[in-house]
Amino acid sequence: MNLGFLGGTGIEGKGLSLRFAAAGIPVVIGSRSLERAAAAAEQCNALTRGNAARGMVNREMLACSDLVFLTVPFDRAATAVIEVREHLKRGTILVDVSVPVMFRQGRIEFVAQEGVSNSEAIARHVPEGVEIVAAFKTLPAHILADLSETLHCDDFVCGDSNAAKETACEAMRMIPSLRPLDAGPLESARAVERMAALAIALNRRYKKKGARFLAVGI
C-alpha cells in the first residue's frame, strides 16, 4: 500500500508522514511545489534515518498512492480537493484529518459547518469511486512530529465505507502505541472534531501541548 500526503509539507502532514515513515512504511509527501515536497521528504528521512519518504507534486503523488491523507489546514481542505479532483483515481481512500478550529483574539473558536462535520463538507467534493475517511483529528500535530513522544492514545476513525475504514486502520496499526477505533459513520466526525477542539481547550487551560484521548473500557 502506498501512502500519500496531499499538502504534506505543513505541520500536520510532516508529523503524520514522519510517524508512518518511522514505522518503515513508504510515504509520498505531496505539495504544489516539488521543491518543498522534496525538502520535507529529505527532512523526514533525516529524522527517521531512513529513506521511506519521497517528495512529489500533488498530482504525481495521487497517481501512485492508494491511501491519501488530506493534510492542509481545515479552511483550505475543500478547495484542495476541488483542485486535484480530476487526479483522484478510483479506489483512492482520502483520509481527512482536519479540525475546524480558528484562533480569534487568543480564543479557540469551533467553526460549525451548518450542522455537519468538516469531513462531511469535504465529502461533497469527492468524486465517485473515492471513499472518504476521517482520522487523526484528535492527535496533536506537534506530538506526531516529535518521535520522542510515545503516542499512548486512541484515534477515532469515521467513515461510511467499512472497507475503506479498515484499510486506513490497517495502516494506522503500524504506528506504535496508537490504537485506531472504529467510531462509526462519517457523521461521527461531528463528535470527533469537537473532541479535537476540546483537546486544544484543555491544552490552553492546563498549559500543556499534547492533550489527546484514550477510550477506557474498550
Place this chain on the structure above:
Amino acid sequence: MNLGFLGGTGIEGKGLSLRFAAAGIPVVIGSRSLERAAAAAEQCNALTRGNAARGMVNREMLACSDLVFLTVPFDRAATAVIEVREHLKRGTILVDVSVPVMFRQGRIEFVAQEGVSNSEAIARHVPEGVEIVAAFKTLPAHILADLSETLHCDDFVCGDSNAAKETACEAMRMIPSLRPLDAGPLESARAVERMAALAIALNRRYKKKGARFLAVGI
C-alpha cells in the same frame, strides 16, 4: 457541603449518589415520591454498608443541598428544573449530567438542540443566583453503579462560573480514580455531550458497556 440528587432514583442518580456515598459523603436522594427516595437511599446504604444516604422529596432535598445533581433523563431535564424552579435557593449549584441521545430502531441518535448543548438549553430555565455546571456526561451510569468497577478516567466539567465549577470539582475529587478536568465554559458541553454519544456508539461497535475517556498529556 450537602449533595442532593434531583430525580435521583433513576439509573444515573443511583450510580452517582452511590459513588459519593461510597466515598463517605452525605447524599440526599430526591424524588417526587418519598417512598421511592427512601427505597433508593436504603439500597445505597446497603451497597456501601454505611448510612451516608437519605431520601427526601425533591423540594426538601433542595432546601438542604448546596450542590444538586440533575439526574433525570435528558428529555425531562428542562421540565424537572421548571417544576422545582421556585425551590432552587440562591447559591445552589446545579450539575447537569444529561446526554441528549435517543435510541431509535436500535440506532443511537444524537438529539441536537438547535445548535446548543442540552446543558445550555436547561440553563435558560435556571433562576438567577443558581449556577449551572455540566459534568459526568461521559461516565456510563451502570459503571458508576457498580462499585467493583474502577473508574480510571477523566470527567470533563463545563460551566460559566469558575467558582461553581471548582466547587463541583472539589466534590468530584472525593471519588477515587476519577479526575475532574476543567473543560471550559458551559458551551463546551456541546463537545462533551457528543463525546458521550460517541462512547455509547463505541460500546455498541465493540460490544462493551463501559466506554469512557481519559485525556492523555494533561
